[in-house]
Amino acid sequence: MKPTAPPTARYLCVDLQAERYAIPILAVREIQAYVAPTPLPHVPPHVRGVLNLHGEIVPVVDLRLRVGMTEQPYGRLAVTVFVGAGSQVVGLIVDTASRVLDIEHGEIKPPPEMADGIDVSFIAGIARSSDRVIVVLDVDALLRGDPALRASAATQQGAPSPELRRDS
Amino acid sequence: MATMTVRVASINTALLDVFREETTDGLDQLEAKLLALLSPRDPELIDQLFRVVHTIKGGAGTFGMIQMTRLAHRMESVLDIYRGGAEPTRSAVTTLLEAGDALRRLLGGGPSVPDQEAALEARLEHAATQAASVGRVLPAASGDTSGARAAQVSSTGVPAPDMPAPAADGLSPAMAAVPEAVAPELRPLALHTIQVSPARELFRAGVDPVVLFDQLSSLGELSATVDVASVPQFEELDPTTCHLGWTLRLVGGDAEIVHALFDWVDDICPITIETLGGAPATCDPSPDHEPPCDPAPPLAAPAVRAAVAASPGNRDAAAATIRVRLDKLDALMALVGDLVVTQSTLCTLDRGGRGAVDPLRSRAALDDLQRLTRSLQQSALQLRSMPISSVLDRFPRLVHDLAERLGKDIVLEIGGDGIELDKTVLERIGDPLVHLIRNSIDHGIELPEAREAAGKSRTGRIQIAVEQRGDEVAIEISDDGRGLDAARIAARAAERGLIAPGHSLSEDEIYRLIFVPGFSTADQVSELSGRGVGMDVVVRTIQELGGDVRLRSELGAGTTIALRLPLTLAIVEGQLIRFGGRTWIVPLLHVVECSRLDPAAVTMLGQRAVYRVGDDVAPLIDLCERMAVPRTVPGTLVLVVEAGGRQRALVIDEVGPRQQVVVKSLSAQLARVDDLAGATVLGDGSVAFILDIVGLCAKGVAR
Amino acid sequence: MHVASDAAQLGETEDVAESAAPDELVLSGPITVATVEHTKQRLRQQLATTTACVIHAAEVTRLDAAGAQLLHAFLVEVARRGATARWASASLYLVEAARMLGMERYLGLSSLPAEVTSWQP
Numbered sequence: 001m002k003p004t005a006p007p008t009a010r011y012l013c014v015d016l017q018a019e020r021y022a023i024p025i026l027a028v029r030e031i032q033a034y035v036a037p038t039p040l041p042h043v044p045p046h047v048r049g050v051l052n053l054h055g056e057i058v059p060v061v062d063l064r065l066r067v068g069m070t071e072q073p074y075g076r077l078a079v080t081v082f083v084g085a086g087s088q089v090v091g092l093i094v095d096t097a098s099r100v101l102d103i104e105h106g107e108i109k110p111p112p113e114m115a116d117g118i119d120v121s122f123i124a125g126i127a128r129s130s131d132r133v134i135v136v137l138d139v140d141a142l143l144r145g146d147p148a149l150r151a152s153a154a155t156q157q158g159a160p161s162p163e164l165r166r167d168s
Numbered sequence: 169m170a171t172m173t174v175r176v177a178s179i180n181t182a183l184l185d186v187f188r189e190e191t192t193d194g195l196d197q198l199e200a201k202l203l204a205l206l207s208p209r210d211p212e213l214i215d216q217l218f219r220v221v222h223t224i225k226g227g228a229g230t231f232g233m234i235q236m237t238r239l240a241h242r243m244e245s246v247l248d249i250y251r252g253g254a255e256p257t258r259s260a261v262t263t264l265l266e267a268g269d270a271l272r273r274l275l276g277g278g279p280s281v282p283d284q285e286a287a288l289e290a291r292l293e294h295a296a297t298q299a300a301s302v303g304r305v306l307p308a309a310s311g312d313t314s315g316a317r318a319a320q321v322s323s324t325g326v327p328a329p330d331m332p333a334p335a336a337d338g339l340s341p342a343m344a345a346v347p348e349a350v351a352p353e354l355r356p357l358a359l360h361t362i363q364v365s366p367a368r369e370l371f372r373a374g375v376d377p378v379v380l381f382d383q384l385s386s387l388g389e390l391s392a393t394v395d396v397a398s399v400p401q402f403e404e405l406d407p408t409t410c411h412l413g414w415t416l417r418l419v420g421g422d423a424e425i426v427h428a429l430f431d432w433v434d435d436i437c438p439i440t441i442e443t444l445g446g447a448p449a450t451c452d453p454s455p456d457h458e459p460p461c462d463p464a465p466p467l468a469a470p471a472v473r474a475a476v477a478a479s480p481g482n483r484d485a486a487a488a489t490i491r492v493r494l495d496k497l498d499a500l501m502a503l504v505g506d507l508v509v510t511q512s513t514l515c516t517l518d519r520g521g522r523g524a525v526d527p528l529r530s531r532a533a534l535d536d537l538q539r540l541t542r543s544l545q546q547s548a549l550q551l552r553s554m555p556i557s558s559v560l561d562r563f564p565r566l567v568h569d570l571a572e573r574l575g576k577d578i579v580l581e582i583g584g585d586g587i588e589l590d591k592t593v594l595e596r597i598g599d600p601l602v603h604l605i606r607n608s609i610d611h612g613i614e615l616p617e618a619r620e621a622a623g624k625s626r627t628g629r630i631q632i633a634v635e636q637r638g639d640e641v642a643i644e645i646s647d648d649g650r651g652l653d654a655a656r657i658a659a660r661a662a663e664r665g666l667i668a669p670g671h672s673l674s675e676d677e678i679y680r681l682i683f684v685p686g687f688s689t690a691d692q693v694s695e696l697s698g699r700g701v702g703m704d705v706v707v708r709t710i711q712e713l714g715g716d717v718r719l720r721s722e723l724g725a726g727t728t729i730a731l732r733l734p735l736t737l738a739i740v741e742g743q744l745i746r747f748g749g750r751t752w753i754v755p756l757l758h759v760v761e762c763s764r765l766d767p768a769a770v771t772m773l774g775q776r777a778v779y780r781v782g783d784d785v786a787p788l789i790d791l792c793e794r795m796a797v798p799r800t801v802p803g804t805l806v807l808v809v810e811a812g813g814r815q816r817a818l819v820i821d822e823v824g825p826r827q828q829v830v831v832k833s834l835s836a837q838l839a840r841v842d843d844l845a846g847a848t849v850l851g852d853g854s855v856a857f858i859l860d861i862v863g864l865c866a867k868g869v870a871r
Numbered sequence: 872m873h874v875a876s877d878a879a880q881l882g883e884t885e886d887v888a889e890s891a892a893p894d895e896l897v898l899s900g901p902i903t904v905a906t907v908e909h910t911k912q913r914l915r916q917q918l919a920t921t922t923a924c925v926i927h928a929a930e931v932t933r934l935d936a937a938g939a940q941l942l943h944a945f946l947v948e949v950a951r952r953g954a955t956a957r958w959a960s961a962s963l964y965l966v967e968a969a970r971m972l973g974m975e976r977y978l979g980l981s982s983l984p985a986e987v988t989s990w991q992p
Binding site (some may be wrong): 038042043046051052 | 714813833836839
Binding site (some may be wrong): 370374377381 | 937
């Protein structure tokens with residue numbers, strides 16, 4: 001149950017090559033210059049590893065891969081944006097972080113139907129600014145929809161789930 | 169008459185705090201030892217119990233807590249008889265436990281409930297009588313045998329019923345012939361003559377004889393004779409100075425309690441007591457008191473027992489502990505926080521530095537600072553963790569009471585309670601654990617008759633096992649009760665449309681259906697309905713803590729609930745190893761040996777490579793391959809590890825030092841990653857993973 | 872006027888000389904070590920102005936040994952001066968405390984009418 005969105009909210013804009021994404025500023029915990037995370041075994045390709053963020057071991061995800069784009073090497077300006085929802089914290093690797101933008105709630109349109117069934121639950125909507133299309137991210141859904149993260153397991157409230165089939 | 173609280177002007181509040189704290193400790197010990205009393209007789213235990221109660225009594229007397237003193241005194245009497253060799257009974261232990269509860273209530277400042285307390289005292293008295301009447305020896309009387317055991321009754325007192333009139337010399341020959349163990353009604357009364365000679369400062373010290381005498385009068389029949397001869401003339405009289413003295417006569421009661429009552433004012437109100445007659449140190453048969461009532465009606469159910477079987481080495485050793493006040497701790501944490509900030513500031517300065525600072529020195533200093541702050545952070549976090557026993561300690565009592573109430577015979581076993589968890593986690597798992605235990609007792613363990621009919625022992629067993637695995641702690645609660653019927657649950661779920669027809673669930677998934685709110689509450693079948701209620705809350709709480717809940721069951725044999733919780737902080741003795749160009753940690757407790765890889769010791773068993781270890785072979789695992797890291801140098805070492813009785817031979821590149829590592833949880837942020845049980849931050853700031861040896865050894869090795 | 876030589880005679884029904892005007896002494900609240908200094912002043916005043924004191928003590932809420940000692944000294948002084956004092960009423964707190972201390976006789980309370988000394992639930 002989401003609280004009603006305020007009329008205007010601030011967003012951090014990040015770029016993945018030519019595409020611009022907006023992350024609600026309230027979900028942004030920290031931004032750091034890109035540092036290669038320590039790789040984890042047995043994880044999906046979009047999980048690049050973990051970083052030590054002030055004593056907590058935090059997973060780091062390649063946002064490009066997470067949203068379904070193809071892999072590309074990181075440029076000089078790459079940064080890791082640490083976002084959080086509840087107790088879940090994740091680092092998102094992006095090509096650049098640009099400015100902070102105010103977007104009116106009314107300006108965010110629902111995303112179009114994706115014909116090929118790609119999971120777009122993490123997209124809150126599409127906005128326009130200075131003639132650019134900006135994809136507004138739903139950080140909550142982004143985290144909870146990622147099976148590699150703790151947040152996804154926490155949504156199961158007693159109902160059986162595939163993860164349980166694993167032996168301990 | 170309600171007991172009035174004595175105004176104590178001269179006693180330090182700090183002393184009272186210490187008394188409260190120490191008595192609380194004493195009461196905790198009391199409960200634990202009382203529960204163990206029904207196990208095979210341990211004479212030392214009874215001695216310890218006696219001493220604990222004696223200490224509590226003394227302290228309570230010192231602070232004028234008269235009701236506590238009386239209760240403790242009665243408990244002491246019962247325990248004293250057990251010291252002499254009598255066998256404690258179940259009902260006596262229950263009564264003693266309840267008396268302990270009453271003491272706790274009174275200590276906490278709760279009001280005295282005279283009816284309840286009188287009933288408790290009567291039951292304690294009865295317990296003492298029962299124990300004594302089994303023919304064991306009463307504690308030695310104070311040297312007197314026939315003679316002075318006669319009662320001398322004051323002129324205002326009432327003779328005990330059935331006593332012949334005293335002879336002229338005050339001794340009653342009939343009394344002399346009364347055997348040692350008598351019903352309380354026939355016990356002779358004690359007469360105490362108490363000289364009270366207060367100092368002049370008595371009033372100014374806040375002592376009020378009215379209150380003192382009122383308390384005395386609750387022990388027996390009191391009459392006071394005042395001496396006003398020293399009171400000066402009205403004009404000269406300083407009204408705050410005490411010029412009065414008293415001679416008191418108290419019929420009934422114990423001299424020890426009288427002394428205890430006056431103990432704390434000993435310096436400003438000295439007394440002398442002369443006691444005649446009465447049985448030493450046991451019950452108080454003053455005619456003012458109710459005759460001992462019947463004990464609590466015996467349960468119709470068979471005898472119940474809740475014994476705690478200790479896992480070796482964990483329970484009896486009194487752990488050296490300190491109490492840490494949470495606010496001081498928070499202050500320390502804040503300090504550490506500041507240090508961390510300072511350190512990062514310095515790092516920043518260093519990075520942007522232009523000139524004046526010697527880069528080498530500042531670099532070294534910063535490294536030191538970094539190490540320092542990291543260990544401070546770890547030490548501070550460490551202070552927050554407490555042993556899980558602080559939560560588990562209440563369970564023996566819980567099981568005892570609940571089992572007794574339901575007429576079931578249940579033994580509780582607890583193992584691994586030395587493991588430490590963060591305080592916040594402990595606070596939250598208490599209730600879920602209680603719920604799970606109650607479930608096992610209510611719905612798991614059958615009544616003794618049913619168990620017997622099913623070919624089981626009449627005594628049900630509940631086990632709580634706690635084990636640390638890397639960055640997780642596993643808590644299992646298992647019972648050998650009636651178990652769950654998976655087929656029936658699946659059928660009902662299908663009926664309700666909770667599962668698609670034809671969709672097959674794993675056993676674990678089937679059992680978890682009972683956690684779905686509403687699934688079992690509407691069910692008529694009791695073994696399902698009870699189990700499920702409230703389970704959704706338990707599951708949610710555990711999940712919020714970052715853990716999960718699993719359930720295993722076998723119809724007719726029992727049920728096990730397995731909780732997994734991430735340890736936000738744990739310390740592990742680790743063996744550092746290197747492979748794939750990185751450092752990894754193996755928990756030292758799993759390490760068997762490390763040696764050069766001997767190619768001749770490698771053979772194939774079907775598809776699997778195995779390595780000869782002593783007379784056995786262990787599956788060989790190339791860790792680079794297993795952990796999906798590139799092999800940079802040929803692996804030259806073999807590390808043999810063991811867990812759950814199975815061994816594995818791990819191919820690694822190098823062996824590093826052994827050190828304590830602080831385990832950082834992975835499962836707090838990540839869904840379960842195979843083969844890893846946490847991570848740690850090394851001295852150089854890099855992250856090293858801790859290998860899940862338990863998991864590695866449990867799985868088959870595929871090639 | 873008569874001289875009471877024995878404290879036990881206090882409170883006994885005595886003849887009140889027609890010429891002496893009874894003086895009412897009202898005691899109320901606590902009479903304890905905390906208040907005895909003040910009470911002594913009042914009693915001293917009473918001694919100075921009256922020869923036949925009538926004590927109303929139904930409103931006394933508490934009496935401790937210090938208070939009892941003072942009242943006793945007061946009553947002895949009344950007798951020594953040849954005056955009289957009697958209790959018109961006494962609260963049960965006062966009576967019970969006096970009894971607990973064994974001082975009913977020394978405060979002349981043992982002759983009080985029964986209804987004043989009985990407990991009210």
